[in-house]
Amino acid sequence: DQQVKQNSPSLSVQEGRISILNCDYTNSMFDYFLWYKKYPAEGPTFLISISSIKDKNEDGRFTVFLNKSAKHLSLHIVPSQPGDSAVYFCAANSGYALNFGKGTSLLVTP
Amino acid sequence: KAGVTQTPRYLIKTRGQQVTLSCSPISGHRSVSWYQQTPGQGLQFLFEYFSETQRNKGNFPGRFSGRQFSNSRSEMNVSTLELGDSALYLCASSLVGQLRTEAFFGQGTRLTVV
Numbered sequence: 314d315q316q317v318k319q320n321s322p323s324l325s326v327q328e329g330r331i332s333i334l335n336c337d338y339t340n341s342m343f344d345y346f347l348w349y350k351k352y353p354a355e356g357p358t359f360l361i362s363i364s365s366i367k368d369k370n371e372d373g374r375f376t377v378f379l380n381k382s383a384k385h386l387s388l389h390i391v392p393s394q395p396g397d398s399a400v401y402f403c404a405a406n407s408g409y410a411l412n413f414g415k416g417t418s419l420l421v422t423p
Numbered sequence: 424k425a426g427v428t429q430t431p432r433y434l435i436k437t438r439g440q441q442v443t444l445s446c447s448p449i450s451g452h453r454s455v456s457w458y459q460q461t462p463g464q465g466l467q468f469l470f471e472y473f474s475e476t477q478r479n480k481g482n483f484p485g486r487f488s489g490r491q492f493s494n495s496r497s498e499m500n501v502s503t504l505e506l507g508d509s510a511l512y513l514c515a516s517s518l519v520g521q522l523r524t525e526a527f528f529g530q531g532t533r534l535t536v537v
Contacts, residue, residue: 347525349528354530354531354533355530355531356427356429356513356515356528356529356530356531357466357513357528358528359525359526359527362525402465402466404466409471409478409479410456410468410471410479410481411456411458411466411468411515411526412468413458413465413466413467414465415465416465
């Protein structure tokens, strides 16, 4: 049973524009959310996180928004760069494990 | 500061064999978790160890087991390998367990079962 869902398997964005990656979750007990970036044949790299007591967290070009009532979070990348092309995973912390979505493959074109 | 190190990077095994994978966490990190990544299922939690004790286990059969040593290094073992065990196995370490802190991943071990 997938408790964290990323409904868009892929996304293509032009360089310089905003990339918005979405994530939905079903378990209202989740209280900490993370985004990871992954290149092929490498492990996921931590990007940014947000606690459920906040609705926004920003780190450079990356901003994560959390809407608890809708059980939805999104990752905004502004401006997008070709080096951002990778698979992005949303994860929710259930206290002892990370529950991952299936990922969204982002392609940033020049 | 060295990152999470997993060995070997690649492994080919035959059905029915067993395999042991190794993970060295970041220095000072006491929690080690293991995940399986497959194209169909994504990243799935296997188990988590803290101070040599398995604290949590995901929904995997008993063929999957692990342990953690006093230096926090961890191994996972899969016995009686099946074709469906072919996957990227990822190890993650964190300071005190995945409680509102990020976990840092190794590069993974790509296991192919033939």
